[in-house]
Amino acid sequence: MRPSRTSYPLSWRLMDAVEAVAAAVWPRSFSAAVPWLMLMPAVVLVGLLVLGLWDMADGSFRTLDTATFLPSDDYSLANYDRAFTEKLFFTVASRSLIGSLIVTVITLVFAFPYSYVMVRTRSAALRKFLLIALFLPFFIGQVVRAYGWLIILGSQGMVNEALGLVGVAPIRLLYNYPAVLFGLVQYMLPFAVLMLAPALTAIPEEMESAAGSLGANWVRTFIHVVLPLAKPGFIGAGLVVMTLSLTDFAIPAILGGGSQDFIANAIYDQFFRTSDQGMGATLALLLVAVGSIMVGVVFALFGAGTLAMGRSK
Amino acid sequence: MKGDRSKAVTLWGFVIAALVMLSAPTLVVLGASFTAGNMITFPPEGLSLKWYAAIAGATDLRDAFFRSAIVATICTAISIPTGTLAGIALAKYRVRFAAGVQIYLLLPFTVPLIGSGIGLMLIFGKWGLLGQLWPVGIACAVINLPFMIWAVTASAAGLDPDLELAAANCGAPPLSTFLAVTVPAVTPGIITGALLMFILALNEFLVSLLLVDARIVTLPVQIYNSIRSIITPDLAAISVVFIAVAAIAIALLDWLVGLDIFLKSK
């Protein structure tokens, strides 16, 4: 048998063939379209949601006829009028807006040190431990987790019992606004840490030691070196936490004791309790609008352009 | 050094507080699953495995678990390429209307889950796709896609245009450059994102509830729908088994790929 011509391995030849195909279907002149082609699958996937919203938008202009439980045939702005004038909707909307901002700030404050330690530690075991601790809570599920909190923070829970030992009367720690905010922070924490970690991973450790050797203490190093470099991570984590807590349903329902509803709870009520799908759709669309505006504001303030460090050089 | 000490104390203060927040209810529930009593309590009232025995024979739970695993696999398989390409596109290129695209791609988070669930139910219903598992997997990919995209963009600082240029200058064709230089640079983001997508899909409840029927219920739907008037320790036991299975899967992944590398700083 003739030895193969060169030591050109099979995988290379395969790669060459793939490149040839790629070049044929995707000539260089298309290169301006490259980023759009890369975005296309994601745009299509999210497009499913847009189609759903489109269906719901139709319903939002129809009122519910409680004699037939069918949406009206004619269009009107009645649902939108209700959404803007009824006190209940104003209460829950402002509660969720303010709540989501507070939650975002507190979550980032806790997520940064956690992420930093997880990324920078020299112990692989510790890193894995910190990582697993992030994922564990998901498996308990919201309902059972809330029961766990009841055991710990309830009127006769572990914390109140401990307080009782030093003579403090039981305090209601659950079922109020702070409890909902606390619940959201601990629910959002894993997301924020995981969004921050890759950004921190990308910051070379030498940059920190360089700042240190130039006489900056660790606080100054953090403020002037680490935080600016981690900005894409902060924007990502902040947006995720803000939008998810703005639209969250489960935590206010479970830890709010029923009187701390967020917008999503009002939407749930319309869809599932009063069967008014048009009103539910109206509130959902308004929530999408508000959330998107907030995202836009974040971009305007902090700049979407700084997202990619590699590009802005 | 004094500075290092104050740094460590501050950081660890936050980390320990975060660990307590994350783990306290989980530990209580884990402990409660071994109770001999009929209530979830901590410390448990005597030790027994009776609640594990109670769920051992439940084939419906096992079937539901496998369905959840299928949904999570489909979701992850779809979101890895989709999210990675989108993430790199946003990080690497100057896309026109970038802010608009970002807002659009964040829709899964700005739409409340109930809205997503109802909307997807209407769309999939229209197309006659309900009653199967794969649309549920797609739905999970849609509602969590921003995690995948953002995990990739957040790690895009690792992207070095000089390195890509160098590869191109050495004659590497574009696809090779992409696979050999660009993708490895964002791998930490891809792995983080994929792990998150998988675990979230495994535990997804509200949207799945609207898309499944009784023949194809997933585990979270099965568990939470079975609660009507009382929460019994068998739910704690199910959580423990669920965690154990997931832990084995993660350990396996760690052994195969090595979870450690993707977070360690360079």
Next chain:
Amino acid sequence: MTGPSKPFLNLGRRRFLQGVGLAGAAGLVGMPFGRAFAAEPEKPKEIIVRAWGGSWVDSLKKGVSDPFTEATGIAVRHDLTEDNEIQPKVWAAVAQKRVPPIHINWDTTTNATKSALRGVTEDLSDLSNLANVTELAKPVGLDGYPIVNTYGYVYVLAYRPSAFPDGAPKSWKDLLDPKLKGRIALYNDGIGFHFPAQVAGGGKLEDIPDNMQAAWDFIAKIKEQEPLLGEDPDFTAWFQKGEIDAACTISTNAREAKANGVDIAWTVPEEGAKYDTDGLWIPKGLPENELYWAKQYINFAITKDAQQVWLDGLGLPGVVPGVNPPADLVGDPSYPTTEADFKKLIRISSKVQVEHESEWFGKFKEIMQG
């Protein structure tokens, strides 16, 4: 813009026909196992019944589903999606001309009435066993039998005996006692509480729905007591963990909590308590043969034998004469049997309820969220 456009309608129809074909094939395969009479339509392999979880589905399985399977060879699968949450799924299926996800919905009469008004229910007037049921089985204010009511239940005042050393609370007004501040619970939307609140607030039941100011005034006073709002599992957990001392809840759930060792008792206060019914109905869009067997299931559920076992589990009075109450509920106010028992209870027609429910829920929420 207007709902499903024509091509999708056609697709829906085609799928519907496919569904019929498949179900027919399944029936053929199942034939040798059942006693197939020539007159009977082909048997499906299984039917799906929506039910509530926990002791609710357990008792339905024992009393109705298992005996039904034994008699017909048709397996019964239970879908445990909440009644509120299955509703949009069924409505969407009917609107899109799809085969609905369930064969039978075990539902509150109020929710079922909404579905009946919307026209998504099959008529059940031809069930043979309707000849033997009481007046309670017939839905009020609807034509025919779009729903068959199967039992009644009471929204009792459940309480922790140790918190009421002088005996059971006599009035809903007892909930205003300062020592109960932060220690009472109501359903999220206030269901079960609106009507007794109307009486407790000094109003008249005849004024429902036109003037319910008395109810809202009383509920505003209750709000000052900082009540917790939740659903059945919340109530049980709160009683278990000592968070609350009293709640307005369905007797069945209080009874199950008691059976699980929670210190709990219940009463019907002097103003009365809301009495309502649950029922069974079949969504439109099922293949003919499956519709037939779904009807047979409901027909069986209103036999005396089925009711005796099913309702023993729930602790609720049925719609067939001669069903015996479970031993622990003889003479209990949550198990009304006599004229005098019913006098203490408040029953408002489903039609009035469905027409005004969203308005009441909204008003209740507005007070509670403020």
